[in-house]
Amino acid sequence: MRIAIYDLDRTLTQRATFTPFLMFCARRTAPWRLLxxxxxxxxxxxxRAGLYSRTALKRFGLRLMTGSASPDRLRSVGEAFASRFIANPGLMPKTMAELKQDRRAGARLVIATAAFEFYATAFAAALGFDAVIATQWDGDAIPGGNCYGASKKARVLAWLEGEGIPRDRASIRFASDSFADAPLLDWADEPIFVTSSASQARRARVRGWRVIDPLET
Known part of the structure; x- marks a missing residue:
C-alpha cells in the first residue's frame, strides 16, 4: 500500500495557519477580541523565550481569541477559514504537484499536522485527502498535547495500527518543511523536505532527505 503523508503549514499552505485562524475566528464570532x-x-x-510549551501557548491562544466557542462552532468557522486561506495566501505549487502525483498513483493521502483538527479537516476535505492526524481540542484542553515532533510520529503509528496497516506492507512518503518533523522524515521510506532556503536544503540533504522548493512551478 502506498501512503503519502503531508504536513500542513508551510508545506501545503504558503503561510502558517494558527494565528490567521485566531484572527479570522475573532472577526467572525466576537470582533472585540481582536483588541x-x-x-x-x-x-x-x-x-520563544522558553517560558512555556507549545501546548500551553496554543490553549492560551484559543481561550484568548475564541473564548468559549464550542468545537462545533470552531469547525464551522474552520470551513470558511480553510476556503479563504486556500484562495489567499494560497498553496505551495511544487508541493501540490507532488500531491497530484500521489493521487494519480493511487496513494492513500493523509495530513499529519500540529494544526487543530477542527480546521485541518476542512483543508483536507478541500484538497481531497483521505485522513487527518492533528491536534485535538475538547473545548477547554488539548488532549494528548500538541501533534508535533515525536508526538506526531507516535500518532501516525497509532493511526496505522488503527487502520490495520502493517508498517512492512506500506510504502510511505512524508513531506514537511520543519526539522521538528525529523522523527517522521527519518522513518519514512521517502522523506521530502520542503524549503526555499539553501542552508536548510543542505542540512536536509545531509540527512538523506529529498528536497523540493515549494514555490517552484
Whole structure:
C-alpha cells in the first residue's frame, strides 16, 4: 500500500495557519477580541523565550481569541477559514504537484499536522485527502498535547495500527518543511523536505532527505 503523508503549514499552505485562524475566528464570532491581539503577540514571544510549551501557548491562544466557542462552532468557522486561506495566501505549487502525483498513483493521502483538527479537516476535505492526524481540542484542553515532533510520529503509528496497516506492507512518503518533523522524515521510506532556503536544503540533504522548493512551478 502506498501512503503519502503531508504536513500542513508551510508545506501545503504558503503561510502558517494558527494565528490567521485566531484572527479570522475573532472577526467572525466576537470582533472585540481582536483588541487582545497584542497580548497574543507577547505570549508568542514568551514561548520563544522558553517560558512555556507549545501546548500551553496554543490553549492560551484559543481561550484568548475564541473564548468559549464550542468545537462545533470552531469547525464551522474552520470551513470558511480553510476556503479563504486556500484562495489567499494560497498553496505551495511544487508541493501540490507532488500531491497530484500521489493521487494519480493511487496513494492513500493523509495530513499529519500540529494544526487543530477542527480546521485541518476542512483543508483536507478541500484538497481531497483521505485522513487527518492533528491536534485535538475538547473545548477547554488539548488532549494528548500538541501533534508535533515525536508526538506526531507516535500518532501516525497509532493511526496505522488503527487502520490495520502493517508498517512492512506500506510504502510511505512524508513531506514537511520543519526539522521538528525529523522523527517522521527519518522513518519514512521517502522523506521530502520542503524549503526555499539553501542552508536548510543542505542540512536536509545531509540527512538523506529529498528536497523540493515549494514555490517552484
Amino acid at each position: 487582545a491581539l497584542p497580548i497574543w503577540i507577547v505570549a508568542m514571544l514568551g514561548y
